[in-house]
Amino acid sequence: MTVVIDPAFDPVPSLERSTRVSVSHRPPEGPGATAVFVASEGELPGGASRIGREALAAAGFTGAANQTLLLPGAPLRVLVGTGEKGIETDAQLRDAVAAFARAAREAGSLAVDLTDLLASGDWDAGIAVQAAIEGAVLARYRYDALKGDPSTVALDELMLQIAEEHAEAAEFGVERGLVLARTAALARDLANTPPRHLSAVKFAEVIERLAPEFGLEAKVFDRQALIELGAGGLLGVNAGSVEEPRMIKVSYRPADPDGHLALIGKGIMYDSGGISLKPSNAMHAAMKFDMMGAAAVFSSMTALRELGVATAVTGWLMCTDNMPSGSATKLGDVLTIRGGKTVEVKNTDAEGRLVMADGLVLATEDDSVADRRPDAIVDIATLTGAAMMALGTRTAAMLANNDAVAAQLEAAAEATDENIWRFPLDHRYRDQLKSSTADLSNIGGQYAGVILAALFLGEFVDGTPWGHLDIAGTMQAESDDLWRSAGSTGFGARLLAEFAAAFEKPRVEEADTEAGETAEDSEPC
Missing domain, CATH: 3.40.220.10 (Leucine Aminopeptidase, subunit E, domain 1)
Known part of the structure; x- marks a missing residue:
């Protein structure tokens, strides 16, 4: 109940x-x-x-x-x-x-x-x-x-x-x-709200109420609609919860748009880790912030009309909590993502990439702007403990399959002082995501956690120019720090708004940037 x-x-x-x-x-x-x-x-x-x-x-x-x-x-x-x-x-x-x-x-x-x-x-x-x-x-x-x-x-x-x-x-x-x-x-408000006060259902209601005030259209998908869409990642993560999941599609459509940008936000309203239960420590208590990707996407979109953004933008907010119960997804279960790709769940605390996969596939299929797929996709998520281990709490990890998308994200980060650092999308680690029972595993070994998470997501973008922001380390400030107030930082909301305001269609590149090193994903978010 x-x-x-x-x-x-x-x-x-x-x-x-x-x-x-x-x-x-x-x-x-x-x-x-x-x-x-x-x-x-x-x-x-x-x-x-x-x-x-x-x-x-x-x-x-x-x-x-x-x-x-x-x-x-x-x-x-x-x-x-x-x-x-x-x-x-x-x-x-x-x-x-x-x-x-x-x-x-x-x-x-x-x-x-x-x-x-x-x-x-x-x-x-x-x-x-x-x-x-x-x-x-x-x-x-x-x-x-x-x-x-x-x-x-x-x-x-x-x-x-x-x-x-x-x-x-x-x-x-x-x-x-x-x-x-x-x-x-706005992003800070949403992320600071206790999880019992802001479930996925309540979040969708808030967005439906606010969207028209900012020139946005919101469409909410409930559990039955997600079943019909085949969104097995989001449904699998939600399986242990008494709260229904929600996917919220938010659309900004200026007159005569000069391009189409898709934004995907991780909206885990509270992350217990599921069956792979997190330890009861300070990080567990901070897991109300695990929906900050979705909060950043929606909040950034409330600025688009007033900033005069000429690009059409579609936001996909993938929202549920991740709870343990008798019905929860188990280690070894296989989920079918939208589009048919199967994923073996080897760690239920690596759930963010599962819900994001459904959103990425849906974004690649979206031809609602001039009958064309998006010119670029950017996802944002509190995804890996490895990002925090590597970069600390003031810099987010960024990976991309397209240098122009990466450069535009870096420019937006520079303008907002929301620091990002580009990691290599190193395909030499791709074999670590292999599964003996499914197309992919949701984790890939002890090392290279930031890169492996991005490689997993990259499996679902279908060649579309794409950037990924891992904001796990930057999601909160433990104490007041200049303009970063204690609690949620709202990281990414201003960055994405500036990115959309200056967005230029990228050229599709034939090869990704490769090679490099990263830290171990010791505790997925």
Whole structure:
């Protein structure tokens, strides 16, 4: 039976919040706190010059990057260190503004003067304004839907000062900054929601409600529809659960689209590991985040209309929990994926690739845009513990069968400071996925876990240009870290939105990039 917590519970509270952004060449009036950027060397800015470096050093402030010192007064002044060279990139600006917003956590209105930064002539004002907005808004993100007392003062207003000549470019930056910050916050809301409050069924209901607000169309496939589609991967993972699975197809269709992009998101609403039960440790407790791929895909698509994306985009969200029970898929069972390929299940905790396989096949069959298959497919999943072991918690793994897709993903990662690192799609490991009873096994041995997972997924893309993002390591922040708030990071939502906004049809390549090494997939997600 399904346990209903509160049918009125809203898992996306951030959509009810909004931050006003004002941009002017005049000094802001009445902010609660204002930022003063201070390099570790050179002349001190006006807000700190009267104090002197010796006094600042005595207070422990050296001007190191993102170091802060509060100077009481009205308004509160927050010194923010910018290191030896000052702020040189949009990522550094995003971080510095985030450090300021966190330090001034009790202030509902913040002021940031970008005049001197833009006066250098090295900056695009729109990019600077966008980065500042993202830093402030995302740093002050909070998930308190289940708290009686909010843990953070809401950021009501951000006041940015720039020279009048930059006003037009700044307007563009304001729009993009607010849209992309909302996109990441939405993904965070969805992933932070406890699994009992956000089942696959509830997730589908949320998407059906929200999709029209953002110019999207949603079609939900229930268990019976999935049986008729032959989606054996998703159904097999769901077999041990009392909750029904859902596949949600989300479509964005601009007028006269100049291409078609498919996005596939892993939506394991909670991953116990199934029969291959995870140990009861901190990683097990974090498995509510195992649906972050699906959250990132949907959230990114809410930005497409406002960003003016000209490419048609179709999202496939593969949603279920993975639970142990008397009806659960067993080790040695064979599942039939959409399209007929069979998979022997050697580890039920390597379930993400099973649900993604159905989505990838369906994406390759989709000719709903100009009677053509997608020009490219990108999937995103919290897929392997190996990705975390290899790259830690700040960089996601990326693999691709097409260099143009890889390059576009890398450009989007650079723009958003959501770091990715390309691994080789090394086909020399393909034999490790062989099975004596089926076409494939869902795991492939002790080593090369990131690559093997991608090779498995690559079996289902039918030659379509394809990129794969393994975000297992980047799915959460254990504590507040600049613009990454504790809990779900929302990683991938902004990246995919920027990727779609700049998407260009790739040329189909005859050969994949090969060779390389990787870490062991010690604990699949």
